[in-house]
Structure formats: C-alpha cells, structure tokens
Amino acid sequence: xxxxxxxxxxxxxxxxxxxxxxxxxxxxxxxxxxxxxxxxxxxxxxxxxxxxxxxxxxxxxxxxxxxxxxxxxxxxxxxxxxxxxxxxxxxxxxxxxxxxxxxxxxxxxxxxxxxxxxxxxxxxxxxxxxxxxxxxxxxxxxxxxxxxxxxxxxxxxxxxxxxxxxxxxxxxxxxxxxxxxxxxxxxxxxxxxxxxxxxxxxxxxxxxxxxxxxxxxxxxxxxxxxxxxxxxxxxxxxxxxxxxxxxxxxxxxxxxxxxxxxxxxxxxxxxxxxxxxxxxxxxxxxxxxxxxxxxxxxxxxxxxxxxxxxxxxxxxxxxxxxxxxxxxxxxxxxxxxxxxxxxxxxxxxxxxxxxxxxxxxxxxxxxxxxxxxxxxxxxxxxxxxxxxxxxxxxxxxxxxxxxxxxxxxxxxxxx
Amino acid sequence: xxxxxxxxxxxxxxxxxxxxxxxxxxxxxxxxxxxxxxxxxxxxxxxxxxxxxxxxxxxxxxxxxxxxxxxxxxxxxxxxxxxxxxxxxxxxxxxxxxxxxxxxxxxxxxxxxxxxxxxxxxxxxxxxxxxxxxxxxxxxxxxxxxxxxxxxxxxxxxxxxxxxxxxxxxxxxxxxxxxxxxxxxxxxxxxxxxxxxxxxxxxxxxxxxxxxxxxxxxxxxxxxxxxxxxxxxxxxxxxxxxxxxxxxxxxxxxxxxxxxxxxxxxxxxxxxxxxxxxxxxxxxxxxxxxxxxxxxxxxxxxxxxxxxxxxxxxxxxxxxxxxxxxxxxxxxxxxxxxxxxxxxxxxxxxxxxxxxxxxxxxxxxxxxxxxxxxxxxxxxxxxxxxxxxxxxxxxxxxxxxxxxxxxxxxxxxxx
Numbered sequence: 001x002x003x004x005x006x007x008x009x010x011x012x013x014x015x016x017x018x019x020x021x022x023x024x025x026x027x028x029x030x031x032x033x034x035x036x037x038x039x040x041x042x043x044x045x046x047x048x049x050x051x052x053x054x055x056x057x058x059x060x061x062x063x064x065x066x067x068x069x070x071x072x073x074x075x076x077x078x079x080x081x082x083x084x085x086x087x088x089x090x091x092x093x094x095x096x097x098x099x100x101x102x103x104x105x106x107x108x109x110x111x112x113x114x115x116x117x118x119x120x121x122x123x124x125x126x127x128x129x130x131x132x133x134x135x136x137x138x139x140x141x142x143x144x145x146x147x148x149x150x151x152x153x154x155x156x157x158x159x160x161x162x163x164x165x166x167x168x169x170x171x172x173x174x175x176x177x178x179x180x181x182x183x184x185x186x187x188x189x190x191x192x193x194x195x196x197x198x199x200x201x202x203x204x205x206x207x208x209x210x211x212x213x214x215x216x217x218x219x220x221x222x223x224x225x226x227x228x229x230x231x232x233x234x235x236x237x238x239x240x241x242x243x244x245x246x247x248x249x250x251x252x253x254x255x256x257x258x259x260x261x262x263x264x265x266x267x268x269x270x271x272x273x274x275x276x277x278x279x280x281x282x283x284x285x286x287x288x289x290x291x292x293x294x295x296x297x298x299x300x301x302x303x304x305x306x307x308x309x310x311x312x313x314x315x316x317x318x319x320x321x322x323x324x325x326x327x328x329x330x331x332x333x334x335x336x337x338x339x340x341x342x343x344x345x346x347x348x349x350x351x352x353x354x355x356x357x358x359x360x361x362x363x364x365x366x367x368x369x370x371x372x373x374x375x376x377x378x379x380x381x382x383x384x385x386x387x388x389x390x391x392x393x394x395x396x397x398x399x400x401x402x403x404x405x406x407x408x409x410x411x412x413x414x415x
Numbered sequence: 416x417x418x419x420x421x422x423x424x425x426x427x428x429x430x431x432x433x434x435x436x437x438x439x440x441x442x443x444x445x446x447x448x449x450x451x452x453x454x455x456x457x458x459x460x461x462x463x464x465x466x467x468x469x470x471x472x473x474x475x476x477x478x479x480x481x482x483x484x485x486x487x488x489x490x491x492x493x494x495x496x497x498x499x500x501x502x503x504x505x506x507x508x509x510x511x512x513x514x515x516x517x518x519x520x521x522x523x524x525x526x527x528x529x530x531x532x533x534x535x536x537x538x539x540x541x542x543x544x545x546x547x548x549x550x551x552x553x554x555x556x557x558x559x560x561x562x563x564x565x566x567x568x569x570x571x572x573x574x575x576x577x578x579x580x581x582x583x584x585x586x587x588x589x590x591x592x593x594x595x596x597x598x599x600x601x602x603x604x605x606x607x608x609x610x611x612x613x614x615x616x617x618x619x620x621x622x623x624x625x626x627x628x629x630x631x632x633x634x635x636x637x638x639x640x641x642x643x644x645x646x647x648x649x650x651x652x653x654x655x656x657x658x659x660x661x662x663x664x665x666x667x668x669x670x671x672x673x674x675x676x677x678x679x680x681x682x683x684x685x686x687x688x689x690x691x692x693x694x695x696x697x698x699x700x701x702x703x704x705x706x707x708x709x710x711x712x713x714x715x716x717x718x719x720x721x722x723x724x725x726x727x728x729x730x731x732x733x734x735x736x737x738x739x740x741x742x743x744x745x746x747x748x749x750x751x752x753x754x755x756x757x758x759x760x761x762x763x764x765x766x767x768x769x770x771x772x773x774x775x776x777x778x779x780x781x782x783x784x785x786x787x788x789x790x791x792x793x794x795x796x797x798x799x800x801x802x803x804x805x806x807x808x809x810x811x812x813x814x815x816x817x818x819x820x821x822x823x824x825x826x827x828x829x830x
Contacts, residue, residue: 197804198804245828362819363822365826366823406769408780410781412781413784
C-alpha cells in the first residue's frame with residue numbers, strides 16, 4: 001500500500017527547495033520537461049496503449065476512451081502547454097501591498113506559493129502535465145491522483161517529468177503520483193491535512209461531491225456548470241440566437257456551455273421560432289415549460305429536474321418568465337454559481353442582472369463559453385472555481401498562490 | 416429541534432436585501448444597533464446573570480466565567496465596537512481590476528459579499544455583536560452558533576440587534592442565532608452547504624478540529640498560535656529580552672503570544688541569564704533542552720510535546736540551535752503557521768528567516784503580539800487565519816468578501 005505519510009513528507013521537503021528557485025530556473029525546467037516529453041513519447045504511448053487496451057476490455061464509453069487516448073499530436077500539445085506556462089509571468093514574490101504603521105512597523109504583503117497542492121482527477125492523462133506545469137511555475141509541490149484507468153499513462157508521463165527535474169538537480173518530489181488503484185488510498189489522501197495545503201478535484205460532479213464530503217484539507221470546488229442565458233424583453237433577438245447557439249453547441253461537454261435558456265414572455269413568440277431554426281441543424285433537443293411548448297410543439301415538457309441538470313449534451317431546458325426579477329430568482333435557484341448571461345439592449349436591466357445573479361462570471365451580451373483562463377487572459381488554468389473562498393472563476397497561476405505578511409521592526413513591543 | 420433548512424433559506428433571502436443597502440444605510444443600522452444595546456442593557460445583563468448562575472452551578476473554571484460575564488462596561492465596549500466597524504470603509508462594490516480583451520470584451524473584477532457566513536464560537540457573548548457587525552458591514556448574512564453556556568446572553572443580544580434592523584426595515588434574518596444546546600444540531604449546521612458559503616470557527620484547537628473534520632462547508636481555520644521568537648547570534652540581546660518579555664507576558668491567553676524561544680548556541684551564555692531576570696518578575700516557568708538547563712539549572716527539561724504546545728500560560732519552551740537553518744527547520748516543524756519572529760542585526764539572516772519560515776506573519780525585530788487587525792490597521796477582525804486559502808493572518812472586512820467577474824460584450828461568441 002502507498003505510504004501517503006512518506007509522500008507528504010517528501011512533498012514538504014521539496015517545497016522548500018522549489019521556493020528557492022528563480023523564475024529563470026523554473027522556466028528552464030519546464031522547457032526541458034517539454035523537450036523530454038517529445039523525445040520519450042514512444043514510452044508514453046506504449047503505456048497509454050496498455051491503458052486503452054484494458055479500458056476497451058472493460059467496455060469504457062466512447063467519450064471516455066477519447067479522453068484517455070494519447071497520440072503524437074496530443075503529446076506535442078502537452079509539451080507546448082508546458083512551454084506556454086513557462087512563458088507566463090511568475091507571480092511568486094510580488095509585493096502586493098506595503099505600508100507603515102504609526103509605531104514605525106513596516107508591513108509587506110508578499111505573494112507566496114500555497115505549499116503542497118493535491119489534485120484528484122479522472123482518466124485524462126493530459127491533466128497530468130498541465131497540473132504539474134501550473135503548480136511548478138508557482139513553486140508548489142504537487143501530489144496527483146489521476147483516474148485509475150489512466151494509471152500506466154500517468155506513471156509514464158510523471159517518470160519523464162521527474163527525470164527532467166532531476167537532470168537540473170531540482171528535487172523530483174516536486175511532482176509525485178499516487179500509483180494505487182485502491183479507493184481507500186484516495187480517501188486517505190483526502191485527509192492528509194498535515195502535509196497538503198489545498199486539494200483541487202477536477203472532474204464530474206460526483207467526484208467533486210466525494211472530495212467535499214471526505215476531505216479534511218481545504219478544497220477548491222471546480223467545474224460544475226449549469227449555465228444560463230436570459231433573453232430579456234429588450235434583447236436584440238438575432239444577437240440572442242447567435243449567443244445561445246454558440247454557448248450551447250460550440251462544444252457541448254464543457255462546464256461553461258449553456259444548459260438552460262430563460263426567456264421573457266413578451267418576446268417568446270418572436271424569439272423561439274428563430275431559435276428553433278438555429279438549433280435545428282445541431283439537432284438540439286428542447287425541453288420547455290407550457291408556454292414554450294405552445295410555441296414549439298416539438299419541445300418536450302421540462303421537469304423540475306431538467307432545470308437543475310448540467311446536460312453536457314445537445315439538450316437545452318427553457319423557462320418562460322414575466323420579469324427580470326423572476327429571471328434572476330430562477331437562475332439563482334438553479335445555477336451552480338458558474339456563468340450566466342443576460343442578452344438585452346437595456347443597460348439598467350443588464351446592471352441589475354450583473355449585480356444580483358450570484359455567479360463567478362456574469363455576462364452582458366456575450367457567450368458563457370468565454371469563462372476560461374486563456375479567454376480571460378490568464379493563460380493556462382487549473383480549473384474554474386465555483387465556490388466563493390480564495391478563488392472564483394478561472395484559476396490561473398495567481399490563484400495557486402497565497403500570501404504572507406513580513407513585518408519589519410526596530411524593537412517594537414505592544415504597549 | 417431547530418429547523419436549520421429554514422434558517423438557511425431565510426439567510427439566503429436576507430442576503431439579497433443586504434446587498435442592495437448603501438454604505439450609509441449599513442452604517443446607520445450599525446449605529447442604531449449600538450444605541451439599542453446600551454438602552455436595553457438591563458435585559459441583556461439579566462439574561463447574562465442566568466448564564467452565570469448556571470455556569471457557577473456547573474463549576475465553570477474562573478477564566479471561562481470571566482469570558483462569559485457581561486457588565487455595563489463590556490456592553491459599552493460591544494456598542495463601541497459596532498460604531499467602529501460602521502466607521503470603516505465599505506469594501507463591497509470596489510472594482511478590483513478591469514481590462515479589455517482583444518475581442519472587445521471588457522472584464523471587471525468586482526468585490527462582492529461572500530453571501531452567508533456561519534460562525535461557531537465558545538461562551539463569549541461579546542463575539543456575538545462583533546461577528547454580526549463585521550458580517551453586516553460587508554453585506555453578508557450571518558448564522559451564529561455560540562457556546563451553549565452563553566445561550567441566554569446571546570439570545571438577548573441577538574434580539575436587540577434584530578429589532579434594531581427591523582426598525583430600519585432591514586430583514587432581521589441578516590442575523591440569526593441557533594438557539595439549541597444539542598450537539599447534533601451543531602454538527603448538522605456544519606453540513607448546511609446548500610446555504611452557507613463559509614464557516615469560521617473561533618475558539619480552542621479542539622473546537623476548530625471538530626469543525627474541520629465535520630464540515631462540508633469551506634472552513635477558515637483561525638486562532639491556534641504556537642508562536643516562536645528566534646534570537647540569532649547577531650541579535651541585540653536587550654532588544655531580544657524586551658521582545659520576548661512582551662510577546663510572552665503582555666497577555667498570556669491570546670493566540671499571538673510567544674510560546675517558544677529558539678536561541679543560537681553562540682549567545683546562549685550571554686543571553687539566557689538576562690532573559691531569566693526579565694521573566695522572573697512574572698514567574699514564567701522555563702522548559703529547555705540540555706544546553707539551556709546547563710545555564711538555567713532551575714529550568715525544567717523540555718519534552719518533544721512541549722515544543723508542540725500552545726501553553727496560553729506563564730510557561731515558555733526553549734530550544735538551542737547551532738545555525739539559522741536549524742532554527743528555521745525547528746520552527747517550521749512545530750509552528751502553527753501563525754506568527755514567528757527573528758531578532759537579529761543581520762539583514763541577510765533576517766531576510767532568509769522571513770522568506771523561509773512558513774507563517775502568516777513573520778517578524779524581524781518586533782513582538783509577535785502585533786498580529787492583530789487593529790495593529791495592522793484593518794480595524795476590527797473576525798479572527799486570525801492560520802490556513803493558506805482565501806485569507807491568511809488578521810481577517811478584517813476585506814477578508815469577508817469574495818469577487819465576481821462582470822463581462823461586458825456586444826454579442827461576442829467563441830470561435
């Protein structure tokens with residue numbers, strides 16, 4: 001059985017060494033790691049072939065098989081990802097604020113690494129390199145627990161990355177992988193509070209729920225997105241169609257895709273037939289309330305459950321409302337605090353929506369698909385936070401840091 | 416039994432109304448609440464007398480009785496506390512950052528309330544008014560669970576505060592108290608994740624541990640402080656004595672008091688006798704390693720456990736080291752990430768200490784007793800965070816906020 005205590009101790013030992021690295025040294029290490037991933041791709045692909053074979057034998061679903069599969073192009077993308085991270089500005093060490101107190105104490109708020117990050121994810125080997133890159137660039141040691149179905153692939157990738165660190169005399173324990181399929185080990189990992197400062201689950205709602213319930217380590221919840229677009233009575237209807245089509249169908253399996261449409265009753269007759277036409281080419285199934293079904297007879301009647309569902313599929317729920325306030329109340333009831341949009345030409349309505357809808361990202365006249373680290377200009381992201389503590393929305397390098405106060409005195413004591 | 420679901424729903428309903436209040440309206444409400452506390456002190460003191468009587472009958476320890484006791488002066492202090500909070504700048508609504516993307520999207524990062532805050536604390540009725548004031552000024556609804564021994568006092572205070580809100584047509588559910596002594600209710604409260612955005616335990620290490628283990632709500636850990644002072648070989652020894660005397664004895668029961676002294680072997684012979692003399696007048700018990708006991712024969716031999724103990728008493732553990740690195744390693748092993756200090760005239764040593772000691776507040780030549788919201792210039796504080804997520808060190812009003820991204824578009828969709 002995996003000795004988690006020992007892994008924790010090793011991570012803590014590595015983090016001190018990491019914090020002494022210069023931005024140049026970190027960048028060089030990530031670039032070398034990228035080179036080695038390409039050079040040793042045969043070895044990674046062989047390991048991945050084993051995982052694929054076992055997964056096929058276990059009748060893994062087509063979508064999951066696709067996520068598990070590696071090829072030359074995907075390994076190149078991983079390597080490029082590391083190079084991109086190396087090119088991002090290093091946030092560690094930044095003096096965020098500085099002030100002097102009347103007693104002469106100088107207080108400096110300094111950005112520091114979080115320390116040791118734990119990441120639990122599903123059978124997607126590309127996350128392995130990504131998560132390492134983001135944690136390493138912020139001088140955090142990381143312990144990964146990937147999906148068991150990707151264990152051979154992950155182990156091969158981690159081996160290459162650790163050996164690249166070692167070539168540069170950087171402690172390889174900056175990156176560790178839990179190579180164990182036993183669920184009890186995963187649960188014990190969630191309780192390794194003595195060594196791990198934050199645990200980030202990436203994956204399905206079920207995975208995240210399990211981490212929230214079991215972890216004693218502070219958790220950042222990511223990823224569940226029941227995102228809404230509200231078409232106001234003062235909307236530009238063509239713009240609304242274009243935004244919903246993009247938010248629903250540009251990529252269906254992602255957390256920032258639109259799952260539910262809220263439409264003002266005043267414009268439903270003019271709007272819904274336009275929308276139907278735009279979504280028909282993608283065969284989007286519509287599930288609406290009575291007033292929607294009156295206009296779109298082919299629509300299925302939506303249940304209460306529909307409004308709470310993140311479909312990740314070519315399905316859209318539709319709800320009619322009689323006011324902006326009703327729209328906001330509906331969205332605050334069913335959303336997952338991820339991303340919601342209003343389409344309107346009315347500035348006052350938009351400002352009220354942006355203020356009152358409780359979500360990490362609130363949009364006025366733009367697709368929810370922009371909730372993304374790259375689209376926000378942060379570069380690569382470790383996930384989209386849907387909680388309110390620490391970080392909200394796309395989490396880039398800065399969100400993988402904490403801070404400390406350095407206080408400079410000359411003998412001050414408290415009277 | 417307390418209907419926690421209903422309390423959660425009421426808090427969520429109140430939070431929306433709170434977020435619509437102007438800074439003036441919030442200030443007025445806090446000032447009115449302060450007036451009412453003074454006017455209705457008789458009723459609060461009567462309730463407190465009941466708690467005190469029951470506590471005495473249960474043989475509550477003297478120190479705890481003192482924390483539980485209210486009098487006119489303490490009620491005045493509570494009222495003044497609310498007025499001070501009302502005078503602090505309102506952080507909600509601040510545009511923290513704003514930028515435009517190449518596609519024309521404008522992104523605004525806006526400071527918003529966290530939403531609903533839960534606070535679990537011990538039998539200290541003054542925390543009731545304090546916690547309400549800080550949460551209210553940041554437009555957060557709050558649900559309090561105070562120590563059962565203070566239930567009558569807390570209920571009386573909460574009644575006065577809620578009625579003050581009601582006078583101003585502000586939803587009284589901005590402040591709710593769990594009036595239940597059943598521990599099962601407290602545990603259920605820790606799992607009210609659907610409604611509560613953050614849970615802050617204030618009190619003993621045991622209380623905090625229990626919250627961390629049981630809560631599914633994100634927790635901010637506060638308060639445990641095993642704080643160190645390291646006297647370097649290049650220290651000004653008189654300054655070191657003055658800092659340790661202050662940090663150890665100015666107030667013993669607080670989390671930023673010094674519990675452990677680390678001393679460089681080169682100066683132990685010159686320094687320890689000086690220190691003994693300074694601490695003798697307060698009868699501080701010294702517990703040291705062999706090399707300390709050689710110089711201070713009256714010192715008790717320190718055990719491994721001593722170095723890990725937050726005494727909150729007139730006791731100091733002492734450890735001799737032969738280098739700065741050894742001092743840092745010792746502190747990182749035993750501290751609680753709260754506050755640690757180096758006394759030295761050597762800038763290089765100081766910088767290394769400030770960088771490598773893992774604590775919320777790291778001091779150079781100043782007492783650890785300055786880790787405090789008022790001393791930092793933040794005004795009142797909700798606690799001192801000892802974790803790295805969200806907030807670290809003294810938590811004032813800003814630390815009771817989150818943020819959201821408001822994204823302004825003109826029909827942008829993702830290509």
